Amino acid sequence: MTDTARRPFRLGFLAFVEHSGIGQGRSRGLDEGLGLFELAEDLGYDIGYVRHRHLEHYLSAPLPFLAAASQRTRTIRLGTSVTPIRFEDPVRLAEEAGTVDLLTGGRLELGLSSGYSNNEGTFSQAYGPIDGSLRAVVDERVQRFIAAVEGRAVAVADEQVPFAEAGTELPVQPVSPGLRRRIAYGAGSLASAERTGRQGLGLQLSTLNTEVTGLGFEEAQLACIEAYRTEHARSAGWPSHASVSRQIVPYSNAQEQAELQWLLDRDAKRQGGSPDLPFQFGKVASGTGDRIAEALAGDVAIQAADELVIALPFDHPASVVRRILTVAAREVAPALGWKPAGDEAA
Numbered sequence: 001m002t003d004t005a006r007r008p009f010r011l012g013f014l015a016f017v018e019h020s021g022i023g024q025g026r027s028r029g030l031d032e033g034l035g036l037f038e039l040a041e042d043l044g045y046d047i048g049y050v051r052h053r054h055l056e057h058y059l060s061a062p063l064p065f066l067a068a069a070s071q072r073t074r075t076i077r078l079g080t081s082v083t084p085i086r087f088e089d090p091v092r093l094a095e096e097a098g099t100v101d102l103l104t105g106g107r108l109e110l111g112l113s114s115g116y117s118n119n120e121g122t123f124s125q126a127y128g129p130i131d132g133s134l135r136a137v138v139d140e141r142v143q144r145f146i147a148a149v150e151g152r153a154v155a156v157a158d159e160q161v162p163f164a165e166a167g168t169e170l171p172v173q174p175v176s177p178g179l180r181r182r183i184a185y186g187a188g189s190l191a192s193a194e195r196t197g198r199q200g201l202g203l204q205l206s207t208l209n210t211e212v213t214g215l216g217f218e219e220a221q222l223a224c225i226e227a228y229r230t231e232h233a234r235s236a237g238w239p240s241h242a243s244v245s246r247q248i249v250p251y252s253n254a255q256e257q258a259e260l261q262w263l264l265d266r267d268a269k270r271q272g273g274s275p276d277l278p279f280q281f282g283k284v285a286s287g288t289g290d291r292i293a294e295a296l297a298g299d300v301a302i303q304a305a306d307e308l309v310i311a312l313p314f315d316h317p318a319s320v321v322r323r324i325l326t327v328a329a330r331e332v333a334p335a336l337g338w339k340p341a342g343d344e345a346a
Helices: 028-043 062-070 090-103 117-127 134-149 190-198 217-235 254-259 261-272 289-297 300-304 318-336
Strands: 010-015 047-050 077-084 108-113 183-186 202-205 242-246 248-250 285-287 307-311
Touching (some): 010 028, 010 077, 010 242, 028 047, 028 318, 047 062, 047 108, 047 307, 062 077, 062 090, 090 108, 108 202, 134 183, 183 190, 190 202, 190 217, 202 217, 217 242, 217 300, 242 300, 248 289, 248 318, 254 261, 285 289, 289 318
Parallel strands (some): 047 077, 108 183, 183 202, 202 242, 242 307, 248 285
């Protein structure tokens, strides 16, 4: 293992939280999600992310969930990966993000993305159509959101406003100091990574690339990180931050392997390539904790990033998800140089 792979970095996880088992005013899926954050904090994870989905049985309103998670944890950071801003009013999102950030003690890290461009016919029925191209709409909303989070004026009071003199510039309330530097964007291509850097945002890279080039998956993400850092250094007055997500399938016996075999089968199909999939997928590291650590140690994108995020599977029993979370923290990440949050030796 190289010295580069042993440098300190943040460890996170990315979870699907379900709206399952609803009854008597509770949701088993939401409660299991809250328990996952408690376990992750006990294991020393630096940050936990939730996926943001619409019209599915996964988490559709992550900010209230993260506010609830903050009341059951003390130190772990809380984020989204990613919130599709195509479905958001940027000013309202800034109000909610500022409120949640203050409720969490400044632990919110909000990841944004565009949306589901291939499903506009369906989603426009629920969230209204967009005027113009998705790219233009997303860029405009990201800029409005950033401006609102920074405390810039979003309106000017007129004579009918009872709480301010006419002509007064009005920012959103509340504005949470520091939140601006904890906003990231989920990029899948080189151009998107460069744009993210120019906007002074953090970079989130997932387990797939939306752009297929002549480079391998990891090398393509390395190129994205390098281009992102170059643009960020030119545009922002604070350090850049790049995270990469990887999926792992840890098992030490036949039963554990069988529980996750479909992930291995799906990975084999994806690695075989398909003209119907215009994406590039990262390879899933599998086996014992030692074997997984060895595979990830040679990942050039992980070596260049500031944070490794373990992408947890969906539609699996809570016991399986918790096992993956535990193996990653106890067996995999320490071999790569990670130290648990709060470790005095860190």
